[in-house]
Every structure is written in structure tokens, then in C-alpha cells.
Amino acid sequence: MFPHRARPRGDRPSRRRSLVYASVASVVLVGAASSGTMYVKAQAHDAEGLVSSSVASGAGASSGATEAMEATVESSAVPTAAASSRSRPSPVVDRDALLAEAVEAVAVEDGAAVSVSVLDVSSGESAVYGDGAFDTASIVKVDILASVLLRAQDAGRGLSAQEKTYATAMIRNSDNASATALWTAIGQAEGLRAANKRFGLRDTEGGDGALWGLTQTTAADQLTLLRQVFGDESELSEGSRAYLVGLMGEVAVGQDWGVSAAASGVGASEFALKNGWLPRSATGLWDINSVGRVSVGGGREFLVAVLSDGNSTKEKGISVVEAVAKAAVSCFEGD
Secondary structure: OOOOOOOHHHHHHOOOOOOOOOOOOOOOOOOOOOOOOOOOOOOOOOOOOOOOOOOOOOOOOOOOOOOOOOOOOOOOOOHHHHHHHHHHOOOOOOOHHHHHHHOOOEOOOOEEEEEEEEEOOOOOOOEEEHHHHEHHHHHHHHHHHHHHHHHHHHOOOOOHHHHHHHHHHHHHHOOOOHHHHHHHHHHHHHHHHHHHHHHHHOOOOOOOOOOHHHHHEEEHHHOOOOOOOOOOOOOOOOOHHHHHHHHOOOOOOOOOOOHHOOOOOOOOOHHHHHHHHHEEEOOOOOOEEEEEEEEEEOOOOEEEEEEEEEEEHHHHHHHHHHHHHHHHOOOOOOO
């Protein structure tokens, strides 16, 4: 087990494209106004089967260089506390650096890779670690359902009874057949791409043909998607968001691991998530992912997305994902 650092872009397998995005650390200055923010296992399949799980940026604060209101003080006067505070900016908090330090302290197997993004909902500050592309496995089911809901909105209708049946099984139980049905309904990768363009995802590419579980994504894109699902500024209507969040808050027993480890307690009311777990047939190594919302302390909420690959076992992958989720949330402790 070795401390893990983000894999250099040139080291990704040839089957993946290196994806680059800019992560901007928030800068908080006294008197500066924060910018508004939008809210963002798989069973082993045979060579012919689908790939996915089975049943069993940084919010850029308007750093705005706050204009220092230098108080005019007569030579004999002592500056007041208020005047002093107006002229002195608060210390800069580099969330990306804090996140990198926290994640690199997590023991990750040699050869494995991990990436994470996190958003503090209350402050709008976010951070990202790692810029590689990863297989989605079953976390893509959130994106698939979001695309289905968007198409239904565009048509001015609600989901049909059959679509609701598929959606429920796909999110709550991670049913693959239901995912395939909805993946086909949206037009597979092309339909996902069209929806993601509206959602703001820039570096997510759908899997070939029916292989939705091999969709490629980044932690930054998954945070963008979570903002669409859990935030008010979204392409999805309030009703669509509530429906999807409700399903993510009712995942089957045994599938509630992952980012939920960062929650302050146990219970569906404290987290809503979707996980993905996939053993790659070529290597026998596991992709383990988890995305969702967690509540910490007095109802404080965080959106967290953790992606990983190259894990020797499912259990080790889950352990790493949970440790990284906790590390991500810890970067905001004491605020």
C-alpha cells in the first residue's frame, strides 16, 4: 500500500483519452461577495454481457479583489477594529491543496488510481483532485435517468409507468436490464452526449453500443452532474430532481456504501447516492465508484464524487473510496 498521487496524464491506458479541466480554488476576502453556484458493484459479466453494477469546480468564489477601503485616520487616532478588518483580507484557503494533501495520505494500492471532487453546498466552495478519465460502471445510471427526465420535460410529459418501473429498478437495485432499456430509449451514447451538453458535462463520453457501463467520465464532470441533480439552478425541473434524489436516497441494502461513509450518522435521510463496481475482464482489477450527497454535522451538506480503478479486490476498492470521501469532506472542517 502506498500513498497515491494523481496519475500523470501521459500514464493513462491507451483506451482512455486524457482529459484536462481547470480547477479554480476559491478565494475568500473580507468584503468580497461569493459567486452564485449551481448545485452537481458491478457484477462480473461474461464477455458478451453488459458492463456495470448488479443487484446483489471549484465553485469559483468571486475573489474579487476586494477594494480595500482604507480608512482615513488622523495621526492621533487609533484605528477601530471595524476599520482594521475592512482593510485586511482574510487568509486565502486553497481547497485544492488541502484536498490533495488529504487524499495523498490515504493508502492506495500500487497501480491503482483515484480521483475525487467535492462541493460544500452552503459556501459554494469546491475542490477537485485528479484529472483522469475513469469507467463509470453503474454510476452512469444517474446520468441515464437524468437524460430520460430531460427528454420527458422537453416533450411536456411525465414518465410513463414503464419508464418509472425501469428507473426504480435501475437506481434502487442497480438493475442492468432496466438500464439497458433506458439507455436505448435515450439513443445510447449520442442521446447521453446531447443531454450532457445541456447539463454542462464536458469530459464524459458514452460507451460504445450497448456498453453503457464503459462510459468514460471525470470526477469534475460527476460533480457538475450532481449539481444538476441536487441544485436549484438546473436543466431539470424541481419535480424531476425530487424524483431522482428520492430514488438515490432509497438504494438497496448492501449498496449504500461509498460516499455515505462521510455522513455524520447512519440513515437514508443523511445521504443519497449511486455506486458502481466493475471487475475488468482483461485485468481482473476493479473499478469502484460512488457519487452523491451527504449530510455532516447539523445538516451541513456536501456533494461528493469518488472514482477509482486498478483495485485488486472489490473490498479494497470500497475501502479506498470511503476513505477518500471522508478525506474530501474533512477539508472543510473547522469552517
